[in-house]
Amino acid sequence: MKEELILPQCRYPWPTIPSPIANAFDDEEKAWYDNDYTFISEEGIKRCKPQFLSRVATYMNPTCDSMDRMRPCARLMIYITIFDDFFGMTPANELKIMADRVYEVMMGQDPHEDEIGILRQMAQARKEWETFMPRFWIDRVSINFYEFIMYGMMEEIPFKQAENRTYPLLAHYLSFRKYSIGMWPYGDLIDPSVNYALPVHIYNHPIIQRCRELLSLIIVIQNDFASLKKELEIENESLNIIFILRNQYKISYQEACTEAMKLHDAYAQELDDLHQSLPDFGSFQEEVYNHVYHIKLQISGCADWYYNSGTSRYEHKAFIVPQYGREGDDIIIPHSIFIKE
Template sequence: MREELILPQCRYPWVTINSPIANSFDDEEKVWYDNDYTFISEEGIKRCKPQFLSRVATYMNPTCDSMERMRPCARLMIYITIFDDFFGMTPAKELETIANRVYEVMMGEDPREDEIGILRQMAQARKEWETFMPRFWIDRVAINFYEFIMYGMMEEIPFKQAEKRTYPLLAHYFSFRKYSIGMWPYGDLIDPAVNFALPVHIYNHPVIQRCRELLSLVIVIQNDFASLIKELEIENESLNIIFILRNQYKLSYQEACTEAMRLHDEYCQELDDLHQSLPDFGEFQEAAYNHVYHIKLQISGCANWYYNSGTKRYESKAFIVPKYAREGDDIVIPHSIFVKEQDL
């Protein structure tokens, strides 16, 4: 007997703004795929193009009307997503080597001609940022991308490679998923979008860091709702808050959705409260307030991309097959949200 699962839609107590350049990189994005992403095969490129990943940058940074400032951000949105899709099953030792090379390129080294094309996109984004962003900000992006791999993707490997489905506890899940969701480097894109790099001492303040952490935690839950339909069909998938809550607290799918949304709304309220009660940042008060305002816009903008951008990322056979996938593996999204109860 099939059980109907009603997925709640994420909503926010602040505005959602539409970007004036929302779809402006659609044609450039196709060229980037054709030139630098051939390592994922012709079929992989065909699957990527309808996902409109460049629109994530514009939807999440909707106040920016500059193509020049947004172009490297659009590059990052694509290469961090494809990096995660393609290298998500890579053994830890090899992934660490790749992370070190990514860091070198993002810090200033040019990739060799025989290296994977995604590094060319990273190098080009860095060169574009160097024309208008300070060195300390580029260093920040490089470090946060490195941590996305080492503290996020790396920590997911034992669960992704387990022969039998294994669930982390919720606290453990959040500890690494807040990195693997990619929102630390995504959040860095606020600065080029507003054309102001938040000074190091403001960026490092615990309140600003908590706001950035809340960005990650909210998007983790938002993304898990968006990908749930797909992940219900993956035999060993455990890295979704719905599965984790269901396993840890012996909940039904619907109860787990309710609890996940409660956590989502709680984090949103905390972010809103912190935004309204920032400490005294002196001459940078307005800049700090504006930064947190744009953190909120990134959250509502990401939901806007999921629901309204036309992306086909979560449709049937939209994902690429990762490197080191098990023989015959593919990712299929069902045509219905009716699911069978699965044994815990």
């Protein structure tokens, strides 16, 4: 009898809430690809459109009913995902240059006419946020995006470029994957979606930082379950918690799934417990409680997107070909187009 691998679904001790504007940006998203993502091939754009990446923003921020507040969030959901997909194999020295340029644009510089179109999306999102979000929040999301590249994508490069499959230990994997999953800037999108930016001293509180870290760690495991079927078909893929647990502890795929879900559930319970036992934040108590509540909604909303949005992202050959990938149907971007003398 052929062995089957049963993948458990991620479940949470809090509700999943549907967004009133869940599919609102489907048409705009297509136009963004056609106008600003032409650095990937026509085939790559065709692969992107049925992934419904703009819906990640609405599913993860389901209490927001404002198109204007959600539009720049939808832009970010797309440009962070495409940036990761396309530049995930880029050498570290080039990626550092790109990270610097992205940070400059997100902080206020406009891209040049001949620069890559993804920078136009970043600049437009920033301009939209500037109409209703404070400067300190713009700084926050810009720094977190920079760290997504430097502490996340950069740390994955040795494993992605290794000639033979190489596995990090679990502790090492989680230390960089919690950045490369992109949830630090994704978590920042709670503020525009509820139209309230956590003050700096509240945001920096260790309880809030732990809740944000748990958001990242939970989504890491959630994403690894969602992408496992596709990644089993990739010859040298090692950056999935199921592969890592299997290799580190010499267990079966099914046992690795069980262990990963135990870790996932423990993180989810910790987040729920922290939400129910927040310290005294004084006059900010209601806003802090609401923020952590929305961290939880982001998690269950992301799972809802994986399972129920109709995305094709985790189907065979749904991803675009990365800049330094092995297939030849996407245009390679010289890193010099990021840099203007």
